[in-house]
Amino acid sequence: MKVDSTVVVQTVRLDISTRCENDVVDITEEVRNAVSSSSINSGLVCVFVSGSTATITAIEFEAGLIKDFVTTLSRIAPADITYEHDKRWQDGNGRSHVKASLIGPDLVVPLSNGKLELGTWQRIVLVEFDIRPRRRSIVIQIVGE
Numbered sequence: 719m720k721v722d723s724t725v726v727v728q729t730v731r732l733d734i735s736t737r738c739e740n741d742v743v744d745i746t747e748e749v750r751n752a753v754s755s756s757s758i759n760s761g762l763v764c765v766f767v768s769g770s771t772a773t774i775t776a777i778e779f780e781a782g783l784i785k786d787f788v789t790t791l792s793r794i795a796p797a798d799i800t801y802e803h804d805k806r807w808q809d810g811n812g813r814s815h816v817k818a819s820l821i822g823p824d825l826v827v828p829l830s831n832g833k834l835e836l837g838t839w840q841r842i843v844l845v846e847f848d849i850r851p852r853r854r855s856i857v858i859q860i861v862g863e
């Protein structure tokens with residue numbers, strides 16, 4: 719381990735359009751491109767979505783599992799119950815906020831020798847929980863040397 723290295727922080731922003739509620743978008747290649755375009759070889763890559771009705775997570779990008787994932791969350795925060803958020807704001811997306819907060823807005827992936835330490839089938843995804851299509855701003859911050 720080097721002790722005299724200089725830590726660098728580089729930020730890349732991505733704009734991604736989502737189509738509908740429960741749209742799951744694979745952004746792994748975009749994150750890899752952001753890492754390749756940086757001068758950082760080893761460190762941490764933080765992927766963060768700005769907004770409280772979407773999330774970033776990792777998943778095996780397989781149609782059955784994608785369906786299982788969004789269905790499981792819809793059982794936890796179903797569409798047909800009353801949400802205090804909807805009563806207060808009338809925007810109809812109380813369930814979207816609950817699901818997004820449960821999963822969280824960010825994912826951190828270790829970067830070693832220029833490679834993201836993802837498993838063979840592990841992909842980085844943006845998940846839209848809002849009830850309408852959205853334009854999402856994703857911040858990728860690469861911290862390392």
Ligand code: ZN
Binds near residue numbers: 807812
């Ligand atoms: Zn809302």
